[in-house]
Amino acid sequence: xxxxxxxxxxxxxxxxxxxxxxxxxxxxxDKMYWYQQDPGMELHLIHYSYxxxxxxxxxxxxxxxxxxxxxxxxxxxxxxxxxxHTSQYLCxxxxxxxxxxxxxxxxxxxxxxx
Amino acid sequence: xxxxxxxxxxxSVPEGAIVSLNCTYSNSAFQYFMWYRQYSRKGPELLMYTYxxxxxxxxxxxxxxxxxxxxxxxxxxxxxxxxxxTYLCAMIRNSGNTPLVxxxxxxxxxxx
Numbered sequence: 127x128x129x130x131x132x133x134x135x136x137x138x139x140x141x142x143x144x145x146x147x148x149x150x151x152x153x154x155x156d157k158m159y160w161y162q163q164d165p166g167m168e169l170h171l172i173h174y175s176y177x178x179x180x181x182x183x184x185x186x187x188x189x190x191x192x193x194x195x196x197x198x199x200x201x202x203x204x205x206x207x208x209x210x211h212t213s214q215y216l217c218x219x220x221x222x223x224x225x226x227x228x229x230x231x232x233x234x235x236x237x238x239x240x
Numbered sequence: 241x242x243x244x245x246x247x248x249x250x251x252s253v254p255e256g257a258i259v260s261l262n263c264t265y266s267n268s269a270f271q272y273f274m275w276y277r278q279y280s281r282k283g284p285e286l287l288m289y290t291y292x293x294x295x296x297x298x299x300x301x302x303x304x305x306x307x308x309x310x311x312x313x314x315x316x317x318x319x320x321x322x323x324x325x326t327y328l329c330a331m332i333r334n335s336g337n338t339p340l341v342x343x344x345x346x347x348x349x350x351x352x
Contacts, residue, residue, distance in 0.1 A: 234283050
């Protein structure tokens, strides 16, 4: 059973606020990912990391930033939230480098920007 | 052309039916294949993970991979209303550190 946690589950906040979405995993996985998913739509990879101090941008351009200071923690930050950032954000992790293990997902943060 | 194609549905079947969900892909570098199930307002949950061509069975679920045709399938036997969800196929290239590539997902409704 995968142990990956996202907080908050739901967030409604005004335009211009700085937001940090938290993601933690207890499996010691090197690889972590952030996806954006609008309701009923496909997953879009926005950031990923293959280890501490390693981050890459994904396929979908995003105004968010990420950091990976600790293996278990991969927060996503929006410096100034806008209504176009309203979406569901899913965090995932997978096993050891080079072993092509499947990803395990958290339950997501549903973000609404007013 | 997208690397992974999946019919988004929606697909509606009666309870007890056999469901067939499919994905095609264009890049022969894909070597590892997965099926995820996603309920509304939840994250995707891993259902099946396969590497080689052929069938893999787990309870009512069977994953089938045909690498020569670049085609993968998920079969659900004796479908239940609790199987109503979106099913996503996903695959990874056999080149080490590359992210998963997902299909768009097929929305399935099983009607009691």
